[in-house]
Amino acid sequence: MPKSVKTASRLQEVSPSGLREFFEIGAKLEAKGIDVISLGIGDLDLPLPPFLGDAIADAFATGHTHYSSNAGIYELRQAIADRYESTYNLKYTPEEVLVTCGALEGLLDIMLGHLNPGDRVLVQDPAFGYFANQAKMAGAKVELIPMTPDFDLDVIRYQKEFETNPPQMIIINSPCNPTGSVASRKNVKDIVEQARDHDTIVISDECYEFLRYDGQKHTCSAEFDYDNVIIVNSFSKAFAMTGLRLGYIIAPVHLMQPIYQVHQYNTACAPTPIQVGAMRVLSNPNAVEGIIGTHRNVLDDRRKVALECFKPIKGFKFTYEPVAGFYLFPNVNETGMTGPEFAITLLEESGVIVVPGDQFGSAYPDNIRISVGSAPPNRIREAASRISKFLKDK
Numbered sequence: 001m002p003k004s005v006k007t008a009s010r011l012q013e014v015s016p017s018g019l020r021e022f023f024e025i026g027a028k029l030e031a032k033g034i035d036v037i038s039l040g041i042g043d044l045d046l047p048l049p050p051f052l053g054d055a056i057a058d059a060f061a062t063g064h065t066h067y068s069s070n071a072g073i074y075e076l077r078q079a080i081a082d083r084y085e086s087t088y089n090l091k092y093t094p095e096e097v098l099v100t101c102g103a104l105e106g107l108l109d110i111m112l113g114h115l116n117p118g119d120r121v122l123v124q125d126p127a128f129g130y131f132a133n134q135a136k137m138a139g140a141k142v143e144l145i146p147m148t149p150d151f152d153l154d155v156i157r158y159q160k161e162f163e164t165n166p167p168q169m170i171i172i173n174s175p176c177n178p179t180g181s182v183a184s185r186k187n188v189k190d191i192v193e194q195a196r197d198h199d200t201i202v203i204s205d206e207c208y209e210f211l212r213y214d215g216q217k218h219t220c221s222a223e224f225d226y227d228n229v230i231i232v233n234s235f236s237k238a239f240a241m242t243g244l245r246l247g248y249i250i251a252p253v254h255l256m257q258p259i260y261q262v263h264q265y266n267t268a269c270a271p272t273p274i275q276v277g278a279m280r281v282l283s284n285p286n287a288v289e290g291i292i293g294t295h296r297n298v299l300d301d302r303r304k305v306a307l308e309c310f311k312p313i314k315g316f317k318f319t320y321e322p323v324a325g326f327y328l329f330p331n332v333n334e335t336g337m338t339g340p341e342f343a344i345t346l347l348e349e350s351g352v353i354v355v356p357g358d359q360f361g362s363a364y365p366d367n368i369r370i371s372v373g374s375a376p377p378n379r380i381r382e383a384a385s386r387i388s389k390f391l392k393d394k
């Protein structure tokens, strides 16, 4: 008889991803020959940019297939640090940059390196579900802080929390998944400065930094404080290389040390050929601008098509129109369904996958997230027409 399996207590508070159910239903429908449109996944269907692909292939061919330094190839860390200096006038050294297997590894390293059981962590609501679950895995007590109605960071709410019971850590994310909003510079400054005054660590997830439209500007949280801010960033989205798993953390040495320790015992290093490819791209600013510019144009076009198609749908309310990323986050309350009810019935009856708002916190149970990252304009139009028909039949 096998011994009964006891789950580690650190997983007790961690919720299994509700998305699995959707993908299973989607797979069953596809097996029956139904054409399923996925507006669910936060991935991109864009091909690997040739310059990057060639650089990675060359890295394989020239034998860059071994461990790199744990923290990442020095020249890549230097190139990342240089970019922060030229873009934000922030002077980090390569020792303050850690290359990780995607932002996700970096985020978990930070939580495991900095949180103790019972520590209080504030996470914006709505937010990418991994933040809260990873903090819980580290034993922290997570509290969700609703964003303002226009999906900015709510300064007053944070102020109240800092004054009454300063948290160990806050996690903010701009541009934001799932809202496609960009936090205002003033609010980021205010919250980062409050955190500094209360000795609270700020994790600032800036993975969608490059995917902004309509002239939106990005604010890097570290512009307002060096000592308490940890920046998390990634090559996944802007370079359309989600499966190649390359991200990075930037933090002052005193915050980096425990993160580095976890990383070292976790993965040793990020995949070396991918690091070499990224390093070659970063050392060529024209290549970077070309790749990111192309992706930004494609995604901006999809965002416009999606707004044009989804806004007129009866029962959809866009209290906010996204200006970044590749997501839309409408409220579907007027359809008479909650976000989860809407998402499940839509999938079963019309073969369109969207993600219910309850996967991103507790403040928006009547919203859904629509991702256009893997849906070209013709699929967006087809999805919108299926949704209109689905709602007419209700």
Ligand SMILES: Cc1ncc(COP(=O)(O)O)c(C=O)c1O
Pocket (backbone or CB within 6 Å): 042, 101, 102, 103, 104, 105, 128, 173, 177, 205, 207, 233, 234, 235, 236, 242, 246, 247
């Ligand atoms: C806000 C945010 N952070 C991090 C990630 C994960 O990025 P990576 O692929 O680099 O692990 C995602 C992916 O959807 C995200 O939306």
